[in-house]
Amino acid sequence: MSKVTITNHPLIQHKLSILRDVNTSSKDFRTLISEIATLECYEATRDLPLQEIEIQTPVAKCVAHNLAGKKLAFVPILRAGLGMVDGVLSLVPSARVGHIGLYRDPETLKPVEYYCKLPADIEERDVIVLDPMLATGGSAIDAISLIKAKNPRSIKFMGIIAAPEGLDALQKAHPDVDIYCAALDDHLNEHCYIVPGLGDAGDRIFGTK
Ligand code: PRP
Ligand code: URA
Numbered sequence: 001m002s003k004v005t006i007t008n009h010p011l012i013q014h015k016l017s018i019l020r021d022v023n024t025s026s027k028d029f030r031t032l033i034s035e036i037a038t039l040e041c042y043e044a045t046r047d048l049p050l051q052e053i054e055i056q057t058p059v060a061k062c063v064a065h066n067l068a069g070k071k072l073a074f075v076p077i078l079r080a081g082l083g084m085v086d087g088v089l090s091l092v093p094s095a096r097v098g099h100i101g102l103y104r105d106p107e108t109l110k111p112v113e114y115y116c117k118l119p120a121d122i123e124e125r126d127v128i129v130l131d132p133m134l135a136t137g138g139s140a141i142d143a144i145s146l147i148k149a150k151n152p153r154s155i156k157f158m159g160i161i162a163a164p165e166g167l168d169a170l171q172k173a174h175p176d177v178d179i180y181c182a183a184l185d186d187h188l189n190e191h192c193y194i195v196p197g198l199g200d201a202g203d204r205i206f207g208t209k
Helices: 010-020 026-044 080-089 138-148 164-173 201-206
Strands: 004-006 050-056 061-067 072-078 099-104 111-117 126-130 154-158 178-181
Touching: 010 026, 026 080, 026 126, 026 154, 026 178, 026 201, 072 080, 072 138, 080 126, 080 201, 099 138, 111 138, 126 138, 138 154, 138 164, 164 178
Parallel strands: 004 178, 072 099, 072 126, 126 154, 154 178
Antiparallel strands: 050 061, 099 111
């Protein structure tokens, strides 16, 4: 079964409280999503493989470490995952970025795919899928299935708020995918919104409601 990490660092919890607040502006919401993504990325990249290199400091030669081989690809799920991209790239600027466009059909609440563009060398990369909200889990499950079909080295999922229902569904569908979130909330309501959650992440990032 996959590993679930709830990164409840005090800085993340503080930022999350402001993020959830209905009175937070789109501008602040975007900043906070990006900052939380940076902090979570620090934890989600903890096990990246290193290789030894020899370098010359101004004082002496020494053995140091850098990241081994081809590195990461981040894949945001459009739209809301886009809000996390700048934050993770601030830590791993050389990462490639793919995009998967999915939206939840308002009637069926099932994800509908409308875009998929992934790095050509994805087979040589570790992928971190980005989406702030893990509600029913349908979007993350479908996005990860699309990525798996391209045979990346590994896949992790990084969200911000998860519902227990989505976490459970994602673990069952993809038991090999480790999950990182900042909070595990209480439940889904009748519209499959996370409670207490933060509302519609895409609309709050882009100010579309
Ligand atoms: C939201 C969110 C996730 C999805 C989560 O996207 O960003 O992708 O819902 O719900 P699920 O776990 O039940 O699939 P939405 O469909 O609202 O699209 P948007 O990002 O374009 O607003
Ligand atoms: N998508 C969102 O943006 N928010 C939720 O609470 C559930 C799905």
